Amino acid sequence: MTNKGIHILDNETEDILLYLTNTSRERMVLDNNHTRNAEDHSETFDFSIPYKYTKHLANQNRVLIPDDINNKYREFVIKTVETDNNIIFVQSDAAWLDDLSRNVKPLAPMNRQNITVDEAIDIALIDTGYLKGNVDFDGFIDLVTTEYKTAYEILLMIEELTDLHFDCTVNTQGNSITGRYVHMTERKDFEGKELVRGHNVTGIKKKENTRELVTALILTSTDEKGKPLVTEITDDKARDRWGNNGKFSWSIYNIEAKESDKMTTAKMKIKGAKALKNMIDSTVEYEVTAVEVNRQLKEQVRFGDRVRVRDVIFQPHFYLEATVKSVSRDIFSESSKQFTLGSIKQYSEDQLRRYFNSLKSELTTKLNDNINNLDTIIANISETVAENDIHKSEIAPEYLDGVIPVNKLWLDTSTQPAILKRWNGTQWIIDSPTKPSDIGAVAKESAMIDSLEAVYKNMAGQHLALSAEVTIILQNEFLVDQTIKDNLNQNLADASSIFIALGELIIAKQAIEKPSMTDVIEVQTLLDNYGKSVEQLRIELTNANTAINERINLLQSQYTEENVKKVFQEVADITGLTYDSINNTLSGDINLSEANVTKVYDKVTADMVGQYVSSATYSTDKDGFVNDISANKTAIEQTKKEINLEVSESKINTQLKTMSEAISVIKLISNGINISSSENGLISTVAVSPNELSLKSNLINLNEGQIEVTKGVTKIKNAVITDAHVKDLSLNKLTGGELNVGGYINDYATDSSGNIIYETTTDEDGSTITVPVIDPNKKQYLGSGEINFRNDNNEILFQISAQNKGADTFTVTDLIVENPIQNPFLVTRSTSSLTYYVRGSVYGNDDNSGLAELDAFSSLQKAIDSIPDIINHTITVLVYGTYDINEDIVLSSKLGNGEIIFELRGYDSNFRISIEHCQCRVTIQNGTINTLDNDKPYLAQNKYSHYVSFVGLNLNGNNGTGQLGIQGLGGGNTYINNCEIQNVQDCVSATNLHNVYMSNNTGVASRYGTVSWRGATINVNNNAPIGKVANYNKGYAGNINIVDATYPTVVTKAPSTVTTTKSRIFKPLSANHYRYSGINTWARSGDFHYGYPVQGMGYGSPAQTGCWFFGATMRDTLKGKTIKSVKVKLSRRSKIGNSSNAKVNLRMHKYISQPSSSPSFSTAYKEIIMDWGETKTYDVTSTFKTLINDGTWAGFGIKPTAQDLAHYAELSALNMEVYVTYV
Structure with missing residues (x-):
């Protein structure tokens, strides 16, 4: 069983139902708190987790968590489960409380005299399922009860009779519980465990509660004959500390007399003194938040331990000795706990200093006595070890022969006190201790610096992790605020600089033989400065994360239908028009001054309306071009001098003139041109020539408003335009057909003089019309083929480019598509797990x-x-x-x-x-x-x-x-x-x-x-x-x-x-098609369907074949291999040819990239029937495995068996994949 998390066990079978832990990839436990309290024998474990883990958290199911001191487990029973905002809050109580008090039959009254503690525990644990563990008492007790008692109550009686403390643990093996144990252990005296502020203590909180203060007790009981007994017990120290003008605070304490206990006033005072002490101890307690030191000094503060606490940083200093009566901890954090201390003995600094000075005086006296009686000591040594006589002088002894006996002793009196030295054969060495280190002791200041070094080393991993977190944030592409980046970089540099300086300072101070308290304070100050720098760094890190989230939210909010409607409404507010949110139109009376024009221009341009594509339904081709916008879509593009607003026929207030007064109208009628005007709408000039009609007016109205021209803006209703080259275009509705951006159009044919050649043809209604002749070899290029979305600074925020075959990022909200979009460049986003x-x-x-x-x-x-x-x-x-x-x-x-x-x-x-x-x-x-x-x-x-x-x-x-x-x-x-x-x-x-x-x-x-x-x-x-x-x-x-x-x-x-047998997926690096029928060239940038494999011919297109190019990777990897399986995934675009049953003839070619001339293909082919938008994987093993093994065939292509409409089809370029299994 993994001892690192929370195990949820079935209450009946004890099977493990769920394991919860926190890892680097997932935080399954949001919060947790394990608390033990010695005063009321309580133990609880509360935790919160995400709602998705709610399945196994039934009440009465069991919970196992790791113990903090012995690699065993603590067991709990789930009592309450609450859910709030998709978070589950679980409260559980210690299982032993249920098992020893509620889940077992109480024991009948008993009178067991002079039994061992082991025997008493065995009696208490009958039928509980618990086993006896460690017992620290081998004496005898009388176990007497006059009423039914639970096992838990019996154990409490044993505690009281022996002054032991009972605890319960769980042993496991594998995924099973092997035993539940009850231990009875002594409360430990002080064993050298010390908590010191500035070393392993981060906070000390003192609590004094005198609400139920008692400093004296009246004790009542009865003797063996039932006669009342009364006596009293007082505590003078408690009265002096808390008394009211020297008065005691009284209470009554009744001591129950047992049949076997011959109660006396002496026994009453013993029990009363213990009770009074417990009452006084509960008046004052300390809460200590400490860094667990077991990883640094190999010691660990435990529940029930007797510890000492020193605060030598804040004034006044204090020193106390106390018992750990409660512990609160996070089971996933081994770094800190909160202790509540009771049974406190507190010492003032003066008390300790007086005690220290008395010890010092005693030691000095003994040392001086030894120095004063040195002659006697020397004489004694001379008598016992004559050869080691001690020479006493300020200078080293000399011998006539120059040979000093080894181990010769010399008392050097040149210093005070004198130093005893010994000759080791080459030099005089000190033979008595002169400083703490000589006897293995460490000076206080050195010990404090060493403890600060331990803290520093503990922070090293945290510093590395924090630096890594900052580095990741700085590399985040959505962090675009340079000021935040600079601040984050600077704060990281500051924290790192202080951290390095702190390490160097600690090394320097440790090199000092006798560091002073000033040295300690210098290190402590720099440590505090580092803490402040980390705090500031985390603030900047929070700011950076906030900026990243805001940037992502901004990008995700763009191009939405709601955003466009918001802009329409703001334009309406500026112009005074009424906005129809259903049809996306503006109507009403308008007064467009130059200032209002500027406002409308700024608003529309800034919010990129005009490039808007709504989120309801659309289809798009591989290059990211929008091909179909349904009837419910609206696009507007407005510039400062070209504002296209659809208005009703209501009056337009222009200097208090009506619409009829402000406009001159030109209407086309059957017998000519009829011109009329008002006093404010005169047509200044009318020029008619064989090749041109030139009109100058404020407004031109053709065919009862079907065409209107005014102030540089032309409105056309229900227009059918075969070919158009428009520099700036605003569309209210676009249905059917294609929207092609860039590329070229075929220009008109001309004679030798440059005049356009016309031909006669029949219109749809059967009438004869004359139209210009189109020259298929004469092209008029329209530009690079881009749709750019720009901000106020004219920076491109989003681009759909024909040349780049798509868009860098294309985000659409609430996309509904009836047929699959075959576009590998379209960015997809997860909507759920x-x-x-x-x-x-x-x-x-x-x-x-x-x-x-x-x-x-x-x-x-x-x-x-x-x-x-x-x-x-x-x-x-x-x-x-x-x-x-x-x-x-x-x-x-x-x-x-x-x-x-x-x-x-x-x-x-x-x-x-x-x-x-x-x-x-x-x-x-x-x-x-x-x-x-x-x-x-x-x-x-x-x-x-x-x-x-x-x-x-x-x-x-x-x-x-x-x-x-x-x-x-x-x-x-x-x-x-x-x-x-x-x-x-x-x-x-x-x-x-x-x-x-x-x-x-x-x-x-x-x-x-x-x-x-x-x-x-x-x-x-x-x-x-x-x-x-x-x-x-x-x-x-x-x-x-x-x-x-x-x-x-x-x-x-x-x-x-x-x-030996491997599978590999190969994807093409590029694709294109070759066009015949007199064109005889590969499609080029700007050409129709450039970059896509196309085959067949129809609707006036030339004969075509297509290729996918894989480089040399597929050819070289599979050369000479035994081909087990070949599958090809193909996608047909919903573009050209019949919508169903196109015959696609798949073949192989030998090119690693596009050749300069027409491609050649394999004779072998696989005919595949494909519909528009269909994507499917086809097994082509029998057709191509021999060619692939040959090592010269490098890619795939499509070449029809007949260049006709039945074979006319366009396939996806980079959505094509080849799956090969080989040996």
């Missing part, structure tokens, strides 16, 4: 959803590819035991504040994994990873990812040259806990500024256990892997910080067998 199931080739299929055990994926890489791009929840990839695929997998570029967990469930797996450029947390846990081969120098790798954790893993290599267990590369952070790594060159390697945090790992490497290069840092705690050359190594500014590291030997495992 998910679990993907991976079960291998027998029970899984990569065409499945992966979201259920019976609908599992076969491969890990497929699960990884299904994970959204932005993770704000928990994504779990659950690997079942039937997983049999050998993969080389990559997890790349996942963002967000959530976590991805690979749960291996204790099974062996053959794969190699690289986590690259991920911002979210990634954890791989609980299983074995065996190497695939030696193609890559690692079994697992973190490459530039912020947080990757490896927990409970066995990683086994095959002793390949240069093979690494876990590698950290670049500016990221890797956490390795409870892992074993074997049969590799180096177990853990870090380079290029990477940070690794290791705890409790084992293993053995042929070279180094841990190795750090090029500015990387590895922090090692507890157990660490062994290296046969060296346990650790560093170079090129690499760092390794070792704290309490040990290097245990491990049972050597056989090297992993290089996997």
Whole structure:
């Protein structure tokens, strides 16, 4: 049973139902408090956890937590469970209270004379299920009761009769409880455990409660004949301290007389004195918050201990000796506890100083007596050891022959007091103690500095963790406030500078032979300054986290329908119009002054309305271009001089003139042009020529308002425009067809003189019309093809670019799509926690959803590819035991504040994994990873990812040259806990500024256990892997910080067998199509459907073939291999050709990149029938396995058997995947 968390046990079966603990990847226990109190024999454990763990928290279920002193367990029973705001609050009482008082039948009255304590405990524990533990009393007692008593009450009687203290513990083995024990132990006298403010005490709080103060008792009882007995007991010291003008505070205390107890007033005073002492002791208590010192000085303050407390920092100083009567602690924090002290003896500094001075005087007297009687001492020594006579003088003795006898003694009187010296054959050495260190003692100041050094070392790990946390925040791409960055950097530098200076100062002070109290205060002051700098750093860290969250919220709030409606309403407020939120229109009377125009322009531009795409329903092609915006969508784009507002036919107040008075109207009628105007709307000029009609007016109205032109703005209702090149466009509604941005249009054909050539054709209604001839080889390019969303500073916040094939970030809220969007560039975001199931080739299929055990994926890489791009929840990839695929997998570029967990469930797996450029947390846990081969120098790798954790893993290599267990590369952070790594060159390697945090790992490497290069840092705690050359190594500014590291030997495992059957997923690097029919070239940037594989022809398009290019990777990896299986995932775009039953002819080609001329394809092909928007994986093993094995065929393409409409189709570019299993 793991002794690090909370075990929830079934009340009936005692089976473990739930295990709760806090790890680096998940905080399952939000808060907890374990409290024991000696006065009322109470013990409670309260904790709070997230709501998702509520299933097993039924009342009366049992709770086990680790004891704090003996590696055993404390047991509790759940009493209350409350839920508030998705948090469960659990209150539990000590199980022994139920088991010894409620869950067992009370014992009948008894009279057991002169029995041992062991026998009395055995009687109390009958039928309780508890066993007798440690008993510290071997005397005899009388166990007499006159009424039914519970086992708990009997144990309390034994306590009172023996002055012992009883306690209960639980023993376990494996996952079972093996015994519950009751112990009776003596209350310990002072054993040297001392708590000192400034060393291991962080706070002292004194409580005095005189509400029920008693300093004297009237004692009542009866003798053996029932005659009343009365006496009294007083405490003069308590009266002097708390008395009212020298008066006692009285109470009555009745002592029950037992049949076997011949009560006397003497016995009454003994019992009364004990009771009065307990009453007085409860008047004053101290609460002490202390740093647990067992990790520093190998001592531990325990419940019930007698300890001493010193406060030598604040005035007045005080010293006290007391018993720990209650303890409150957090079971996950071994660093601090809160003690309540009772039975206090307090001493003033004067009292202690007088006592110390008396001891000093006594010692001085004895020392002087010895010096004064030195002659007598010398004579005695001379008589017993003549050869060691003592020479007394201010200078060393000399001998005529120059030879001084070894061990010759000389009392050097040149100093006071005199010093006894001995000749060791070469020099005179001091033979008597002259300073504390000579007898193994330590001066007070030196001891204080050493204790501060222990505190400093304890803070080292916290400082490293804090520095790492700050570094991660500084690298966060959403922290854009430079001021906050600068403040965070500066505060980190300040704290680090003080921390380094503190270490150097401690070393310097320890080098002083006799440090003074001034030296101690100097170190303490710098320690306090460091604490203040850390506090300020945490404030800046909080500010940075707040700024990051605000930035993310801002980005997520953009491009939403609600934001657009808000802008419409603000425009309406400025202009005085009425806003229709259903149709997104503005109507009413308007007065647009220059100032109002500016306001509208600023508001609309700042909020990026006009580039708005609502969140209800849309479809998009691979380049991120919007192709269809439904009838409920509205887009507006307004500039300072071009404001397009739809208004009703109500009056527009322009200098108090009506609409008819302010506008001149031109209407087209059957027999010509009819011009009318008012006094304020005159048309100044009308010019008509064969090629041009030129009108100048405030407003031009054509076809009863179907076309209006006024102040540079043209409005067209119900217009059908075949081709248009518009510089600035505002659309109220766009339905059907395509919106193409950039590219080119075919220009008009011209004759030798440059005149446009016309031709006659038939219109839809059968009439004959004349139209310009389009030249297919004459192109008019329209630009780079970009949609830019800009802010007030004209900075591009978001861009959809044809040239870049999509958008960097495209976030849409509440997306509803009827058909799948085949767009690998569209950023996806998690909306809830998910679990993907991976079960291998027998029970899984990569065409499945992966979201259920019976609908599992076969491969890990497929699960990884299904994970959204932005993770704000928990994504779990659950690997079942039937997983049999050998993969080389990559997890790349996942963002967000959530976590991805690979749960291996204790099974062996053959794969190699690289986590690259991920911002979210990634954890791989609980299983074995065996190497695939030696193609890559690692079994697992973190490459530039912020947080990757490896927990409970066995990683086994095959002793390949240069093979690494876990590698950290670049500016990221890797956490390795409870892992074993074997049969590799180096177990853990870090380079290029990477940070690794290791705890409790084992293993053995042929070279180094841990190795750090090029500015990387590895922090090692507890157990660490062994290296046969060296346990650790560093170079090129690499760092390794070792704290309490040990290097245990491990049972050597056989090297992993290089996997023979492997599976690999290959993805194309690029794609495009070649066009025939006189064009004879590859599609270029700006061309229609550039970057996509297209085949067939139809609707005027040329004949086409398409290719995916994989580089040389797939060709070279599979050359000469035995191909077991080939599957290809294809997606047809909802773009061209028939919406159903297009015949796609899949073939292979030999190009690693796009050739300059028309491509050649394999004769062998696989015909696949595909509908619009369909994505499916096809088995093509029989068709292509021989070609793949050949080693010259590098990629796939589509070339139809006939260039016709039946084969006309466009496929997704980078959504294509090739799954190959090979030996």
